Amino acid sequence: MGPKNLLFAIVLGSALAAGVFVATKLNRPPELQTGFIVPLPNALPDFSLLDQSGGLVNADTFRGQWDLVFFGFTNCPDICPTTLQVLANARRELIDSGATTVPRIVLVSVDPERDTPEVLGQYVNYFGEGNLGVTGTLEGIKTLTGALGIYFEKSPTDDGYGVDHSAAVLVINPDGEFSALFSAPHLIASFVHDLPIIMGDD
Amino acid sequence: MLRCKLPAATVMAVCILIGACGSEPQPPLVATDIVIIEAMPGKQMTAGYLSLTNHSNAAISITNVSSPEFESVEIHESLLDDGVAKMRRITELSIPANTTITLERGGKHLMLMRPTGTSSQVTLSFQSGDSTLLSVRAPFTPRNN
Numbered sequence: 001m002g003p004k005n006l007l008f009a010i011v012l013g014s015a016l017a018a019g020v021f022v023a024t025k026l027n028r029p030p031e032l033q034t035g036f037i038v039p040l041p042n043a044l045p046d047f048s049l050l051d052q053s054g055g056l057v058n059a060d061t062f063r064g065q066w067d068l069v070f071f072g073f074t075n076c077p078d079i080c081p082t083t084l085q086v087l088a089n090a091r092r093e094l095i096d097s098g099a100t101t102v103p104r105i106v107l108v109s110v111d112p113e114r115d116t117p118e119v120l121g122q123y124v125n126y127f128g129e130g131n132l133g134v135t136g137t138l139e140g141i142k143t144l145t146g147a148l149g150i151y152f153e154k155s156p157t158d159d160g161y162g163v164d165h166s167a168a169v170l171v172i173n174p175d176g177e178f179s180a181l182f183s184a185p186h187l188i189a190s191f192v193h194d195l196p197i198i199m200g201d202d
Numbered sequence: 203m204l205r206c207k208l209p210a211a212t213v214m215a216v217c218i219l220i221g222a223c224g225s226e227p228q229p230p231l232v233a234t235d236i237v238i239i240e241a242m243p244g245k246q247m248t249a250g251y252l253s254l255t256n257h258s259n260a261a262i263s264i265t266n267v268s269s270p271e272f273e274s275v276e277i278h279e280s281l282l283d284d285g286v287a288k289m290r291r292i293t294e295l296s297i298p299a300n301t302t303i304t305l306e307r308g309g310k311h312l313m314l315m316r317p318t319g320t321s322s323q324v325t326l327s328f329q330s331g332d333s334t335l336l337s338v339r340a341p342f343t344p345r346n347n
Contacts, residue, residue, distance in 0.1 A: 075247060081249075164287065
């Protein structure tokens with residue numbers, strides 16, 4: 001094989017390898033780190049609750065933007081504020097990286113007895129502007145959590161009670177459908193990596 | 203590399219030379235990386251995180267934590283049980299000999315309840331039965347740091 005033929009073989013070989021590499025890359029959807037896309041998005045049930053200003057919250061409230069929904073309560077000192085801080089930091093990183101689609105952060109109280117709209121408002125506003133707090137009647141909360149497979153139950157303590165609750169963060173798409181979820185433990189980097197893929201903004 | 207290969211005799215010699223090891227024995231229980239989170243507006247409770255090292259050759263058992271800045275301090279543990287977040291009180295925290303236990307987010311932590319005032323510092327006393335093992339003072343840390 002002469003030097004000219006050898007060069008041709010190398011060029012051809014490299015081009016083939018590059019072609020195979022690109023084709024594999026294009027065919028494989030980007031991998032999620034901890035997020036999980038629900039195969040068949042679920043519409044939210046018919047429910048009626050309150051936001052932190054006392055305004056009506058129903059299924060329509062979740063249309064028109066992406067939402068990250070966490071279920072918790074304001075008398076929870078560790079998991080709930082840590083999760084909201086992770087979501088707030090991930091949201092800020094998405095904004096800083098120039099993402100065009102940025103989700104809203106929503107906290108649905110699993111302790112509506114103590115979490116009045118005012119109490120919940122102070123709490124969610126602490127983690128940034130534009131966050132939505134949802135509370136109301138226990139029945140209204142249960143209609144929403146029941147349809148989404150979210151569990152919660154009071155757990156007595158020495159001087160009151162805590163609430164055990166599902167720690168997942170649900171993603172609601174702009175059609176108001178539950179379309180993806182993140183299981184705990186929650187990491188900022190996973191949200192920053194996975195959300196643009198889930199929201200089709202990668 | 204040098205540090206790992208130092209024979210014990212050399213370490214002892216250094217101790218004698220600087221005169222520190224014998225005259226000021228290390229307390230058996232030491233707290234480091236203390237982070238007491240500022241309570242959120244309107245909330246009567248917050249969390250505290252720290253590392254506790256038992257430098258002694260016997261296990262240390264913490265049965266009570268108290269602070270003049272809070273009506274009540276308890277050791278709690280956040281658990282993730284099949285996707286469900288739970289919080290349970292730990293009434294006795296045992297630290298094995300020569301071991302460090304870390305109280306951190308999403309795990310064991312201090313739950314500080316009902317602040318007694320508006321101090322910018324918090325004093326924590328760790329007790330085993332009636333004897334105080336350790337008292338430390340730390341500033342409050344803003345949550346968004």
